[in-house]
Amino acid sequence: MSKSKRFFFQILLWLTVWMILSIGQADNRRLFIENLLVFSFQVFLIAGLIFYLAEKFLFKKKYLLFFVISILAIGLCTFISSNLFTPPRMPRIDELRHMPRRPPSRFLITLLFLTISYVIATFLETFLFAQKKEEETIRSKNENLQTELKLLKSQINPHFLFNSLNNIYALSVIDSNKTQESISYLSDMLRYVLYECERNFVPIEKEITYIENYIRLFSLKSSKPYNITTDFNSMDKSVSIAPMLFIPFIENAFKHSNIEKPNGSFINIKIITMSSNVRLIIENSIPKEKIHKDKLGGIGIENVRKRLNILYPNQHQLQIKDHKDVFKVELNINLTDYA
Template sequence: MKRTYRLLIQVILWLLIWGIIWIGSRGDAAFLERNALTYILQILLLIGLIYYAVPKLLFEKKYRVFFLITIPVLFISAYFASQVGPPPPMDRPIDLPDGGPPRGLLARYPIHLLILTISSTLAVILETFLYAQEKEKGIAFAKAELIESELKMLKMQINPHFLFNALNNIYALSVTNSEKTQESISTLSEMLRYVIYDCEQPKVPLQKEINYIENYISLFKLKSSKGYDIAFAKAVQNEASRVAPMLFIPYIENAFKHSGIEKGADSFVHISLTQDEEHIIFKVENSKPKSLVIADAQGGIGLPNVQKRLEILYPHKHKLIVENKDTFTVHLSLNL
């Protein structure tokens, strides 16, 4: 709401109030003479408050200057307003014994002071309320921009990590089994399409996230002809339900990396994802090899970022439990 518009509304409001009071006094012409200047001073005070005193002094935290200016101006304005016009009939015959000002002046002064104080106070309250609203909107907008920038930065960190791993897998496959290289490139192409296009959206259908996980597992399995103990169990009621992209895959990737599954033996990665209309429950469990697994140089990017994204995208709507015992288990529940 612009300042001129706010001023106009208050000018009209006080004009209506004075009009109602005038009608209540049976349209007395002397009433207009006594109070016309008060109304004019109200308008001048409103202009000074709205255009100068409140934005330049009060909002700039110059409180002392603000009160040192506005309070004397109120008293002086009330004094001059009380000097104009004939006194009310009941006050005319009575003068003070010492020859001081008429009693009518003393009676009208506090009334005019009260009216000017009320109109000025209401104007200050309104300006402060609207200023607080605008400031709150600005803070909310800045916070949203910051969150959006942070999410984009996190995605930029996550997505190249998957690309590097996938290319390493294809490179290893091309050395050992060139017949499956074409299939792996097709799978990688579908994964990149999801990362580049779909992940630009704040949320994606759950089925696309599942497809990405399945492609990731397929691409991993193509690295070798030997079987891996990899299980992905799904129980999804609504495949179209929407979820933030790339939330689950960092935990899956971490499980593959640190399970020692490429060495075979008793290594495993077990994944489950269940969804109803209100919740998604994701779990990934992987074995812990007896010997230390040395991760590649690009490791460790995804997990801290996905935890940050959970805090931003699902505040108070997610529960993350990580257990590091005989096996490593991640349990994530999302409230849809």
């Protein structure tokens, strides 16, 4: 709401109050004339607050200056409006003896009206300012989150492309006849990354198809089948999730399981999709002999942790367990608020 709208709203409010007070009065015209100056000073004080004092002092936390200026302004306006047209008359001594108890002076009544209107105006200005700042804070946080998400996605795509090209290069050395098939898988995967992943959410089936292509591309590196089992159980195919959430965990399993060596290595991937949640379970073997690798659960998994905290705050559970021979990742995403 603009300053002008706030100003006219409050003036209309106090005009309505004065009209209500005039109801039932014997001489409405006299009441109007006597209090016209009071209303004029209400307009003056509210205008000064909205268009100058609040922004200059109150919102900049110069509370002492704001308080002093406000008190002086209310006092001066009260004095002028209560004495300008009705100067006080000093009663004679004999009148004082028989004078009945007088109602509150005009000065006190005027002071009360001006103070109440000014305090209410200050409260409304403070409330609207706080609401505006909260909206700006929320908007700023959303913009920062979107920027961070874009940054995290930009970190995913080069990583994916680098790994895939490495796989194709290795495949071309082993069996050039399968290179064409691997390029076809890579083309489908790139299409998904470049076009589908620009959306905030994608159908779960497309994410699973991407994972299947990744496994096929990797499996082409050897003529012998790898010990990889998958179970993609989609009870509700209409479910959508944020793209590229699962693949870092799967890449991690392929990287650290030593799956290319058949001596007991394995990878088990399970995705269960229901209307209310999606569950990912990955188990991979931990080789007995040490292999040269980055720290387990490195940049890729940290990336996913950040994305999960942004996209599904308090709506996901991620458990990573490192047993003696098995590394297990279990991710459960609650989709109740994203249906």
